[in-house]
Amino acid sequence: MFTGIIQALGTVDLHQASSGDLRLGIDCGDLDLEHTQIGDSIAVNGVCLTAVELETRGFVADVSLETLQRTSLGQLALGSPVNLETALTLNDALGGHLVSGHVDGLAKLLEMEADARSLRYRFEVEPALQHYLAVKGSVALDGCSLTVNGVDGNRFTVNIVPHTQQRTVFHTYQVGTRVNIEVDIIARYLERLLQGRADGAALKDEQLVQTLIKSGFVNHE
Numbered sequence: 001m002f003t004g005i006i007q008a009l010g011t012v013d014l015h016q017a018s019s020g021d022l023r024l025g026i027d028c029g030d031l032d033l034e035h036t037q038i039g040d041s042i043a044v045n046g047v048c049l050t051a052v053e054l055e056t057r058g059f060v061a062d063v064s065l066e067t068l069q070r071t072s073l074g075q076l077a078l079g080s081p082v083n084l085e086t087a088l089t090l091n092d093a094l095g096g097h098l099v100s101g102h103v104d105g106l107a108k109l110l111e112m113e114a115d116a117r118s119l120r121y122r123f124e125v126e127p128a129l130q131h132y133l134a135v136k137g138s139v140a141l142d143g144c145s146l147t148v149n150g151v152d153g154n155r156f157t158v159n160i161v162p163h164t165q166q167r168t169v170f171h172t173y174q175v176g177t178r179v180n181i182e183v184d185i186i187a188r189y190l191e192r193l194l195q196g197r198a199d200g201a202a203l204k205d206e207q208l209v210q211t212l213i214k215s216g217f218v219n220h221e
Helices: 065-070 127-132 162-167 185-195 206-214
Strands: 008-018 021-027 041-044 047-054 058-063 081-086 105-115 118-124 138-141 144-147 150-152 155-160 178-183
Touching (some): 021 041, 041 058, 127 178, 127 185, 178 185
Antiparallel strands (some): 008 021, 008 081, 021 058, 041 081, 118 155
């Protein structure tokens, strides 16, 4: 698990195709790897990868064909900057929101515009993901925990403050850029809960449903 608070910017220093998938090496820059061991998880642009080799300034990970097909990691090249975050421990502050590192799909950047000292980014997602987005809800883009400011169908906006702009890969985005998106994990489980039991029977606990509606988790319209 991760928090969506980017700890450092890294750089791709190994990009090696291997039998249809990819071996990826990351120079971690300022990321502290002192306590990192082989087998540990590190989020690269929001994708949970397993360190299979450790180097002086970075690590190497294998990226499966499934991951290449569902995320933007296949678009990386030597020298590409990436967002990095090590796995959450029980001693860490949860500054963002719970992020699993399991990407749901890709979001496409439609436009950027100034909003005081911030930048407002408008993204588009596939329609199958739009019902997970809620105003003032959480979303992870390339591993960065963000607050959704507006939703219009399968389009949504987020504001990027100067600090985030400078310290993450957001400063590299252009209109048309596709980024990894992970929806709020709570929304995923809530959807499954409301779909009913595995045997297809409808959820009959009306008291629970009413509680969820009153708490703002479910739109009753």
